[in-house]
Each structure stands twice: as structure tokens, then as C-alpha cells.
Amino acid sequence: MKDDRQVLPPPSATDGGGDLIQAERDQLSRNEHIKEASGYLRGKLAEALLMPASGAVSEDDGQLVKFHGMYLQDDRDLRPERMRKKLDRAYAFMIRLRIPGGVLTSKQWLVLDEIARSYANGSLRATTRQTFQYHGIIKSNLKRTMKAIDGALLDTIAACGDVNRNVLSASNPYQSKAHAAAYDLAKAISDHLLPRTGAWREIWLDGEKVVGGEDETVEPIYGKTYLPRKFKVVVAVPPSNDVDIFAHDLGFIAILDEAGALAGWNVTVGGGMGMTHGEVDTFPRTADVMCFCEPGDALKVAEAVMTVQRDWGNRKSRKNARLKYTIERFGLDAFRAEVERRVGKAFAEPKPFRFENNGDRYGWTEGEDGRHHLTLFIQNGRVRDFEGGPQLLTGLRRIAEVHQGEFRLTANQNVLVANVPVEKRAEIEALVAEHGLTAHAGTLRRNSMACVALPTCGLALAESERYLPTLIDELEACLVGHGLAGDDITIRMTGCPNGCARPYIAEIGLVGKGPERYNLYLGAAFDGSRLGKLYAEDVHASAIVATLDPLLGAYKAERADGERFGDFLLRARHVASTTNGPDFHERTGSMLGAAAQAG
Amino acid sequence: MTTRLLPRHAPFENDALAALDQVLAVASRVQRTWLSDYLAAGINLPAQSTRDADVSVGEVVEYVNLNSSRSDHSTMHVAVAFSDGAPPYRPGSVLDLIGIDGESVPARVLPVASSRREVVDEVHALMPVGAGDAAIVERLRLGSQVTVRIREDAGFRLPAELETDVIMIGVEAGVAPYRALIQERRALGAGGRSWLFFGGRRFTHDFLYQLEWQAALADGSLTRMDVAFSYDQPERIGVEDHLLDRREELVEWIENGASLSICAAPKSANRAHFGLLKAIADTKACSLELAVDHVADLASQGRFSQRHP
Numbered sequence A: 001m002k003d004d005r006q007v008l009p010p011p012s013a014t015d016g017g018g019d020l021i022q023a024e025r026d027q028l029s030r031n032e033h034i035k036e037a038s039g040y041l042r043g044k045l046a047e048a049l050l051m052p053a054s055g056a057v058s059e060d061d062g063q064l065v066k067f068h069g070m071y072l073q074d075d076r077d078l079r080p081e082r083m084r085k086k087l088d089r090a091y092a093f094m095i096r097l098r099i100p101g102g103v104l105t106s107k108q109w110l111v112l113d114e115i116a117r118s119y120a121n122g123s124l125r126a127t128t129r130q131t132f133q134y135h136g137i138i139k140s141n142l143k144r145t146m147k148a149i150d151g152a153l154l155d156t157i158a159a160c161g162d163v164n165r166n167v168l169s170a171s172n173p174y175q176s177k178a179h180a181a182a183y184d185l186a187k188a189i190s191d192h193l194l195p196r197t198g199a200w201r202e203i204w205l206d207g208e209k210v211v212g213g214e215d216e217t218v219e220p221i222y223g224k225t226y227l228p229r230k231f232k233v234v235v236a237v238p239p240s241n242d243v244d245i246f247a248h249d250l251g252f253i254a255i256l257d258e259a260g261a262l263a264g265w266n267v268t269v270g271g272g273m274g275m276t277h278g279e280v281d282t283f284p285r286t287a288d289v290m291c292f293c294e295p296g297d298a299l300k301v302a303e304a305v306m307t308v309q310r311d312w313g314n315r316k317s318r319k320n321a322r323l324k325y326t327i328e329r330f331g332l333d334a335f336r337a338e339v340e341r342r343v344g345k346a347f348a349e350p351k352p353f354r355f356e357n358n359g360d361r362y363g364w365t366e367g368e369d370g371r372h373h374l375t376l377f378i379q380n381g382r383v384r385d386f387e388g389g390p391q392l393l394t395g396l397r398r399i400a401e402v403h404q405g406e407f408r409l410t411a412n413q414n415v416l417v418a419n420v421p422v423e424k425r426a427e428i429e430a431l432v433a434e435h436g437l438t439a440h441a442g443t444l445r446r447n448s449m450a451c452v453a454l455p456t457c458g459l460a461l462a463e464s465e466r467y468l469p470t471l472i473d474e475l476e477a478c479l480v481g482h483g484l485a486g487d488d489i490t491i492r493m494t495g496c497p498n499g500c501a502r503p504y505i506a507e508i509g510l511v512g513k514g515p516e517r518y519n520l521y522l523g524a525a526f527d528g529s530r531l532g533k534l535y536a537e538d539v540h541a542s543a544i545v546a547t548l549d550p551l552l553g554a555y556k557a558e559r560a561d562g563e564r565f566g567d568f569l570l571r572a573r574h575v576a577s578t579t580n581g582p583d584f585h586e587r588t589g590s591m592l593g594a595a596a597q598a599g
Numbered sequence B: 001m002t003t004r005l006l007p008r009h010a011p012f013e014n015d016a017l018a019a020l021d022q023v024l025a026v027a028s029r030v031q032r033t034w035l036s037d038y039l040a041a042g043i044n045l046p047a048q049s050t051r052d053a054d055v056s057v058g059e060v061v062e063y064v065n066l067n068s069s070r071s072d073h074s075t076m077h078v079a080v081a082f083s084d085g086a087p088p089y090r091p092g093s094v095l096d097l098i099g100i101d102g103e104s105v106p107a108r109v110l111p112v113a114s115s116r117r118e119v120v121d122e123v124h125a126l127m128p129v130g131a132g133d134a135a136i137v138e139r140l141r142l143g144s145q146v147t148v149r150i151r152e153d154a155g156f157r158l159p160a161e162l163e164t165d166v167i168m169i170g171v172e173a174g175v176a177p178y179r180a181l182i183q184e185r186r187a188l189g190a191g192g193r194s195w196l197f198f199g200g201r202r203f204t205h206d207f208l209y210q211l212e213w214q215a216a217l218a219d220g221s222l223t224r225m226d227v228a229f230s231y232d233q234p235e236r237i238g239v240e241d242h243l244l245d246r247r248e249e250l251v252e253w254i255e256n257g258a259s260l261s262i263c264a265a266p267k268s269a270n271r272a273h274f275g276l277l278k279a280i281a282d283t284k285a286c287s288l289e290l291a292v293d294h295v296a297d298l299a300s301q302g303r304f305s306q307r308h309p
């Protein structure tokens, strides 16, 4: 691995694309040129907003809007009829907020709720990264929406794009002190690594245009081509791995001393989910635990990890640009040495820690300070009023109207009503009951996640959010049959291999391959620390339950005490295990089937 | 119980219609103007044509609802082909649908939406589907033989001069004559500028001929377009808001010799009309009464007309 090490650019380089000779420049991916020519993310967006006959922006600007927290999408359900009706595609924008740690006040909640009803499709979509997304915001409403978001003291800067994204923080505040430290670090990283360009305010809030300026002053950390690819940071507090730390580029694990105070952080690097079907040099990867750092060094470490990736990351192929590939290419040791060099000190080896799960604790919990917290299960994060079902949007709005504490979005697409004084509990419980917010959800469903996919996501190959609930209906019946209805098993589905709902680290992972076809991944760890393995390819939706049924039966019959489904499948040799990523595509398929064939 | 936290844009005027009535009531010369006659007449399509047109029979070759399947409106685009050439018509003409497959139907007046110079043997028309249209909608289909009469609308003048700038204000099916005009001007290589104000309910679902306007803007046959969709945002926005917003340029176009027309259902037409008056009054710092006079003058010069689709 280390032989093909490239010459390292000067560590102080602020502009990854700036000093290249022409031949190298020609090989850069198209997005690198778009970024460089964009004038710090401005492009022609302001002009595009003034073109009222089209609901879209140009292809290049479509890449830039991501840095502003939005994706240009179109309603794929409507595509077939539009041309015939002489209508353009039903374009609208997905807008994603930046909410470090997923913390919102009630007042902010009420504004976000009203935006959902006024400009979006009547729903707030809690994502797998502690934020909300809107869908269906048409171009003419972008500015109003952004102004309203700004009015709530929130923004969407860097919610998508090749930058540091929304920073996650452990959302289960039952260990209040460590939890507060985790949130503070998440917030500090978010602030420190925020792009400084004035483009967002200028374009969306009609802010004053500040032209020119040296790279060093406009974007002191990023430079004008930002990062090679997205960069995702999380902060976890064991024993809960609710932020799915191993799926992220950079992570901090809280290490407490005997007194329960924060001693420092274990630093993880190089996790990531996305891959491309059929391309084995792309793969999901679980992060390495690189070192331990003291509380005062965490911010410096975050900046150094990001700038090494800025300078070393692959800018020629976006498919190999994430930090996980940089670490595979240079090796963890070399990467760590460079981070240490930039921070100016050597770090200790990681301290022991233990995760138990990567899910949320539902219902009420009580914090160290006697405050109460209610975690509500939100199926696929879709906060809206369901006809004949839970009135999530209205119910949560009613709660926000009386709740003095805050809301927290979890990395499992759920919502936590946090810091409820004990005397307010009854009132909130009444609202929960009135709006059916905890309407029955079985154990499997509560451990499920699905990405958005159709109809909005342009990359979806198969259904996800709209299909998983039905599949779970069937799977739950199957689990009841095996007497497993009360067992926690994680299941996640995505519409394509990008893996937005982190399916490769769910015990049952389903990844869209084509209409009604899924790849089935099995054998991941319940705590999110180990990837699954491709068990069956191109499974038709109607065959998923039948494929899983015998495995669930075997699990019930043969499992050891307390053994998790994913661990069992490895021990009983149903699937091979994946170490951390590069071996993800090796020894795939059913091991028993393969053994039988060989024999 | 709904909370209201977002800032609201000031709506155009509380009630444009009431305001218009008021203006007309006090306007000094209003009884003598074309405008007052037009408005007082209850604004119906002039029933008589300039000449009695011949009846022709053609085949429906395209019949499609231009609103999306998610719209609560239907506007049928009807294309009729004639085997021995379409009867003569020009932008602004109307089509009376009087028979389907040999059987007569209650006559339905549809605005023509095409130029013969572009569609040659065909005529296109728009049919907004209303409560009383069930009989027609049920029977009309692709391949139907339809009996039609195509005639000019004496009260509605679109400029034939190619160098004239045109300002076209159309709401929903009222956009039909402007599609015809743009097709015509494109075919003839018109030199004058064109500016279309289009209004509807929702951008995504009710943007009639959206792809064609995009193409026209791209090839230059349409110079400018402003759109207003009333249900896309909490406050009602109509073409009148855009007329007012763009008032400086609008008046500049008019003083430069532009010809204007409004084609919309009665309520929308009156709102648009009021928007025009207010735009003129604000820009010229004159009273609404004087703006009425100004529009009446334009009308008497053949530079302003208004009708319902």
C-alpha cells in the first residue's frame, strides 16, 4: 500500500487545486473545476433564481447548491406524464438544515413546522444525521424558505457538498455531563469548520455582496476548492453508539475517568458507507480507532484530519475521494503521523471503551439532573400527519407550544423531547396520546431505518422509505412465528448503494439494485462496529421474507445466550465476516450454500 | 389552531375588484371610454363575429390535459387537423365547437392557441374544463370528428405589426392567444419584443405549455416572462403583483409603443386590469382616474384589448 505514496503537498497549502501543473489539472474531476470557477460557491445561482419559466438550475449550479444545503430533485412519479403534458420535470428542491447535535428549541421547532406547511410538502424529514430535510420546495420559494430558516437562527450552509457536514453528537442525555461535553465539542467543530464564504447570505438573504479577497481570508481552512468529497464528523458517548461512529470520516469517543468526568477522546477515522454496485474498488468501510487525545486538543485534531484529507484526498475520481480511501492508500500510520505533525504533538494510544448498540432508547429516561427526556419513534423520520395514523406534525407542534425545554433529533431518525421538568410530564404524555405519537410499533420496526429514495431522490434504483414499512409488516409476522417478536434486530434499507441509511452496518441490510430488487447484506454487528456481507444478490422484494425466514428460524433454535442475530450468522457460518472494508466484496454469498456446492 | 411565525409579504391589495369599482365610479371620463363599456357589459365574449365563418369538420389529433394529474384543474389542449387545410384564422381567433362525431353539442367557445404559420393544417385550442363540460369531455377523444367554426373576435385585437412590442397578460387558459401570437411572430421573424405575464394556481401542476415557453425564451421568440402562481405560497400572488413590481419597465415599454392585452376569466382579468392601472398611476405619479384614461386612450388606438378565454 505504502509504495504508491504520492509526494505530499506542502502542509500549509490552503488550496488543494491551486498549485497543480496543467497536466494534473486536466485530470481533476469535473466538480473540482466547478468549485474553482464558482467564486466561492456563487456560480450563476443568483441569475438562475430570476428565470421563472424553469424550476431548475443548471447542471453546474446543481453541484453548487449542495454546498448551500440543497439538492435539485424532481418528482419521479410524475416523470412519465410531464412531457406529454408539455410540462417540464416537476423540479423542486430538497433543503437540509445544519443543526449541530440535532438540538432545537421549541421556538425553532415551530418555525420549522410552519415552513413545512407553507413551502414544503407538509412534512419534516428527520434524517439519519440529526437534522431535518424539506422536500418539494420550488425555486420561487427558496428565498422565502431560507429567510424563514435564518429567522429561526438556523441555516443550511454545508448541509450537503464537499465540506464538513452537520456534526452529530450522542443524543441520549441520560449521562448528562459527558453528554454536554459531547455536544459542546460537536458545536465547536461545526463552528470551526464552517465555510466562511458570504455566498449563502448574499444569494438567499439578499445580503451584501463582498467581492474579491484572498483565499486565505475568504476560506482560511478550505481554500477555493473546498474538500475532495463530503466529510462527516460525529461525537459518541459509550455505551451508546447511536451516532454510528464507525460509518463516519471522523469520530470522537468520550472517555471518562473514574469520577465520570471527561478524560479525553478516542479519535476514529476513515469510516464511510457509499459504494457503487459492481465496482469492487469502492466499498463501505468501518472507521479505525486511531488515537486518544486530550479534551483541549480535539478541535485541533478535527482541523488537522480535515486538512490532511483536503490535501491528500483524491480529486480526480469522486468515487475514491472519501477519507476512507485516502487512509487505505497512505496507510493509517502515515496518516496519523501527518495529523500529529500538523497538530504539533504525538498522541497516546486509544483507551478501552465499549459500545452496546447503535439504536435509541425509546420512551422516558431520566437524566443525572432529574430532568426527563422522551424519545419518540418516528417511522423513517417522516414527521407528518398520517391519515388514519399518527398525527406527528400536529402532535409535535402542540408539544412545542407548551414545551419549555428543547428537542433533539437522533441519528436514528427519531425525535427526543428533552429536558422536561417532572411536573410537565403529564401534559406532554396527554398530547402524545391524543395524537397517537407512540402508536404501536413492533421491535423490528423500532430498529429500522430507510432512506428517502423514491420519488424525490434522483439516485434511487428502488423504493425504500415507501416500501420498508410494508416489508416490516411481513417480517414481523415471520418473527412472531419464530417467537422472536421481542428481539432487537437492526434492519435498514436504502434505494441505492450510496447507503444514506447506513445499511451495511445493520444486521439486515437491504440495498436497492433495480425496481423491486435488493441486495441483502447480513452479519453486521448490533453495535454498528462491523460491516455485513453480501448474502444474496438481486433478491426480488417478494422473496426477501422467504430468504430470511430459515436464518431467523436457525437463530431462534441455535443461538447462544444473548447472542445477536448478526453475530450468530457469522458463528454459524452462514456468512463470512468483513474486517473493515477492503474485504467487503470477498467471500460473498451464503457460506452454507458455498460449502454444500464445494462438497 | 395554527401558529403564524413566518413573515408575510404584503398582499397586492385587499380587494382589487372593489377598488376597481371605486375607481370607475369616480372616473370623470369613464362613461365615454371603451373601457367602461367593456366592463359594464359584464365582460362577455362578443357574441357576434366580424363575419359569419364557415363550418368545417376536422379530426382531433391531440387531446391532452395540460394540467398535471396532481392539479385540481383540467385544461384540455385540443388539436384538430383538417384534411384539406385549416380554415383561415389568426392569433386572437376563437373556435366554436358545435359538433362531435356528427352529433351537435351545446356550442362551446374556445380560444385558439396556435398559428397557422406553424401548425399549417391544424388548429389548436384550449378548453378549460368546468362544471358544465361533462358532456363534451366524455365524448371528445383522440380521433373524434369535430364540427367547428373558427372566427375572429372583434373585441380582441392582437397586433399584426411585427416590429411592435407586445405585452401579453394571460391567466390559465387565457394564455391561449399568446401561444398563437408567439408562434406567428416566430414564423414571421418578428423584430418587436414580447413580454408574457402568465398566472395560474401552482407552478408545478398548472404551468400551461411550460416547455414551449422555455423554448421560446431560449430561441428569443419570447423576450421576457413573468409568472405568478397563486397557491404556491401562503399569500395570494397574481399577475397583478408582477405588473406592479415591474411597473417602471412596463410603462417604458408602453411609452415605447408596446401593445397590451389581457386574457383571463372575469375576476382575474379585473385584478390584472387593476394592476395595470396601478402600475401606470404609480409610475407616472398620477391618479388612478388618469390611468384609466390612459388605458382607454391605448384601447382607442388599438393598442389595448381585453377578453375572457
Ligand code: HEM
Pocket (backbone or CB within 6 Å): A071, A073, A094, A126, A127, A128, A129, A133, A247, A272, A273, A274, A275, A381, A413, A450, A451, A452, A453, A456, A457, A458, A459, A498, A499, A500, A501, A502
Ligand atoms: C455517495 C454517496 C451519497 C450520495 C451521492 C448521497 C446523496 C443523497 C441524496 C441525493 C439524498 C437526498 C434524498 C432525498 O431526500 O430525496 C440523500 C439523503 C441523505 N443522505 Fe446521502 N448520499 C450519499 C451517502 C450518504 C451516506 C453514507 C450517509 C450517512 C452516513 C448519508 C446521509 C444522508 C442522509 C442523512 C440523508 C437524508 C435522508 C435520510 O435520512 O434517509 N448519505 N443523500
Ligand code: SF4
Pocket (backbone or CB within 6 Å): A451, A452, A453, A454, A457, A458, A459, A460, A461, A464, A494, A495, A496, A497, A498, A499, A500, A501
Ligand atoms: S441511499 Fe441512495 S436512494 Fe437512498 S437517499 Fe441516499 S442516494 Fe438516495
